Amino acid sequence: MSRKSLAKRLKLARPFLAVIVLQFGFAGLNIILKFALNQGMSQHVLVVYRHAVATAVIAPFALVLERKTRPKLTSSVFTKIVFLGLLEPVIDQNLFYTGMKSTTATFAAAMSNVLPAFVFIMAWIVRLEKVNIGRIHSQAKILGTIVTVGGAMFMTLFNGPVLNLPWAKQDNHIDSTKGAHNQVSIKGALMIGAGCVSWSSFIILQAITLKAYPAELSLTALICLMGMVQGSAVALALEWGNPAAWSIHFDSKLLAALYSGVICSGLTYYIQGIVMQDKGPVFVTAFNPLNMVIVAIMSSFILSETMYLGRVIGAAVIVAGLYMVLWGKSKDEPTSESIGKRVLASENEHMTEMNENISTSKRDLLVVAVDGARGRNTEESV
Structure with a gap:
């Protein structure tokens, strides 16, 4: 294979590798977050610390590397950035973390697999995604969206028998008495689902904003800054009279803030923006099932979470639906x-x-x- 041919293949594979790396980053986040939340960390304070860290890390790179290419920040773009900071850093993360507290890391990761379906519908509405009802690949995208949402509902409403994994040493009696109300509460599932709707809106708005403000690093820094400011207001209101919620030491809470800020806000928003400009918003979210698989394996080992047959079946349905969408999406791109x-x-x-x-x-x-x-x-x- 010639060097030119190898370079061409690497260029074609770069978006795929980027989104796969993002899913590994999200998988690690779910495990670390669940551990920190179990240790009593406030999810609202975590949102503030996460974006304070992300702003501190990304802003210097944005100031230096994009000082000559950064476009003018108009009032229209600034308004979009304010909404971007509200949608994902504040609304989504507060809802997602609160829902995770009453469920499990695996369940939260599986529920987030409805994200590509929501993104597809929204992209269709705002005409970022092409759909021709008469074509087979467009029908696959629509059917895959329906199947994905159905799989998520199945996971929420049906547990089924416990899968006795040898490494997940947990008291089945305690789990059976608390399962319906503690690990898989309907309230937690609804919060995660609502968070995914907000997250989908963020991705669509980010794709639109990048067309008018094509400076990925600067946009990332501004989104994180807005998320920190608006998240602080929410955290102060919800944790009023509880100063202990803001305390942080060299433990899992600090690790959660650093990891989520650097990997899952700073780098993710930046990489997501680059890939989105080339492949579109639906492609960016189509690899979410990989996150669920990694989290399921890691959480059963690290957190000893109980696995249910209903969740495995629901997850399989979600994966099938998502890759129907991905197949249809691949047919949109000219060979x-x-x-x-x-x-x-x-x-x-x-x-x-x-x-x-x-x-x-x-x-x-x-x-x-x-x-x-x-x-x-x-x-x-x-």
Whole structure:
């Protein structure tokens, strides 16, 4: 394989590798967050610390690397950034963390798999996603969206028998008495679902904002700054009279703030923006099932979480639906062969047009020559 061919393949694989790395980052976050929340950390304070860390890490890079390319910050773009800071850093994360407290890390990760379905619907509405009902790949995207939401509802409403994994040493009696009310509460599931709607809105608005403000690092820093400011107001209101909620030491709480700020806010918003400009918002979220698989394996080992058959079935349904959407999405993108055929057809059409123009010119010249000859013959006869 030539170096040029290898470089081309790496360039094509780069968006796939980027979103896979993001899913590993999210999987680690779910485990660390669940552990910190179990240790009593306030989810509202965590949101503030997370984006304070992200702002401190990303802002210097944005100031230096984009000082010459950063576009003007108009009032329209600033308004969008305020809403971006409210949608994901504040609304989504507060709802998601609160829902995770009453469920499990695996369940929260599985519920977040409805994200691509919501993103697809919203992208369709705002015309960021093309849908032709008469085409098979568009029908696959629509059907996959319905299947995904159905799988999430199945996971929420049906547990089924416990899967006795040898490494998940947990008291089944305690789990059976608390399961319905503690680990898989309907309230927690609804909060996670509402958070996913807000997260989807954030992704769509980010894609729209990047068209007017194509500076990924600067946009990331501003979103994190807005999230910190607005999240502080929410945390102060909800944790009023509880100063102990703001205390932090060298423990899992500090690790959660640092990890979530650097990996899952700073780097994620930046990488997500780059991939989104090339592949679109639906592609960015289509790999969420990988997050669920990683979390399920890690949480059963690290947190000894109980696995239920209903969750496994629901997760399988979600994965099937999501990859129907992904398959349909892949058919939207023109292949190199179709592009080649299109270019060849265009060239043939252009050549035909040139030949017709040449033939017309020759015919016109012949007519002029004949008319000139007739004129000379007439003059000679006279």
